[in-house]
Amino acid sequence: MILSVKSLSFRYPSRSVIKDINFSISKGDFLAVLGINGAGKSTLLKCLNRILNPNAGIVYINDDEASKLSRRELAKKIGYVAQRNENIRSTVFDAVLLGRKPYIKWEVSKNDLEITQEALKVLDLEEYALRYLNELSGGEQQKVVIARALAQKPEILLLDEPTSSLDLKNQLEVARVINKVAKEQQMAAIVTMHDLNLAIRFADKFILLKNGQIFAAGGSEVITPENIESVYSVPVKIDKVGDIPVVIPK
Numbered sequence: 001m002i003l004s005v006k007s008l009s010f011r012y013p014s015r016s017v018i019k020d021i022n023f024s025i026s027k028g029d030f031l032a033v034l035g036i037n038g039a040g041k042s043t044l045l046k047c048l049n050r051i052l053n054p055n056a057g058i059v060y061i062n063d064d065e066a067s068k069l070s071r072r073e074l075a076k077k078i079g080y081v082a083q084r085n086e087n088i089r090s091t092v093f094d095a096v097l098l099g100r101k102p103y104i105k106w107e108v109s110k111n112d113l114e115i116t117q118e119a120l121k122v123l124d125l126e127e128y129a130l131r132y133l134n135e136l137s138g139g140e141q142q143k144v145v146i147a148r149a150l151a152q153k154p155e156i157l158l159l160d161e162p163t164s165s166l167d168l169k170n171q172l173e174v175a176r177v178i179n180k181v182a183k184e185q186q187m188a189a190i191v192t193m194h195d196l197n198l199a200i201r202f203a204d205k206f207i208l209l210k211n212g213q214i215f216a217a218g219g220s221e222v223i224t225p226e227n228i229e230s231v232y233s234v235p236v237k238i239d240k241v242g243d244i245p246v247v248i249p250k
């Protein structure tokens with residue numbers, strides 16, 4: 001197991017948001033975290049990455065307690081893309097190169113430049129390399145921050161709604177890229193998503209979060225009409241189009 005979460009809880013001063021969460025994932029897994037607005041998905045990711053300090057519980061990365069790693073060590077292990085990202089004044093290339101920061105001691109190495117180039121290629125951003133971030137569309141910027149997280153070469157990739165501002169083609173492309181890098185680079189991806197159909201098509205593990213607790217977790221067997229209705233309060237039917245499962249609200 002690359003990541004294990006034991007009895008994790010978190011509360012904001014006014015309310016308890018994450019309640020006794022337990023799960024583990026392995027290298028190569030693409031875990032989709034699903035649930036309604038406010039279920040606690042973003043808060044969970046932030047607790048894994050220590051942006052927020054859990055009130056209880058332990059996050060293990062391999063056999064190390066995440067809370068005991070230095071920020072730099074943690075950044076080599078976990079890449080994180082927030083739901084909303086600040087827009088820095090830099091070129092796309094420099095923004096992606098920033099992902100190498102935990103590794104750079106004195107100066108940028110040839111390896112750092114090659115990894116940056118490779119991350120741009122994976123997200124089909126090569127022709128954008130010298131453009132300024134603030135001159136890109138929201139969706140293009142979203143791909144840049146994902147490329148930056150890939151350049152970080154983490155063992156675990158946390159993505160908070162990475163497809164939410166993307167058009168149909170880019171949603172598919174990004175979901176496919178996450179699936180591909182998880183498998184090829186043996187990275188574990190934990191991704192919050194609202195699009196159930198995209199999730200069931202590309203993810204292989206699922207957590208259904210309800211009121212900050214795990215309602216169901218596992219492989220595609222947990223994506224049932226009963227579970228979806230319990231979590232989203234919407235009756236659905238699950239059909240197949242060719243080999244592809246599709247969730248259809250009734």
Ligand SMILES: Nc1ncnc2c1ncn2[C@@H]1O[C@H](COP(=O)(O)OP(=O)(O)OP(=O)(O)O)[C@@H](O)[C@H]1O
Nearest residue numbers: 012013014017035036037038039040041042043044
């Ligand atoms: N800084 C904060 N202080 C107090 N409460 C907060 C804070 N941030 C989030 N919350 C509350 O915690 C709960 C969980 O929020 P979170 O952002 O984790 O949900 P989410 O499942 O990611 O939602 P969405 O799908 O809308 O992004 C919500 O009720 C939210 O109002």
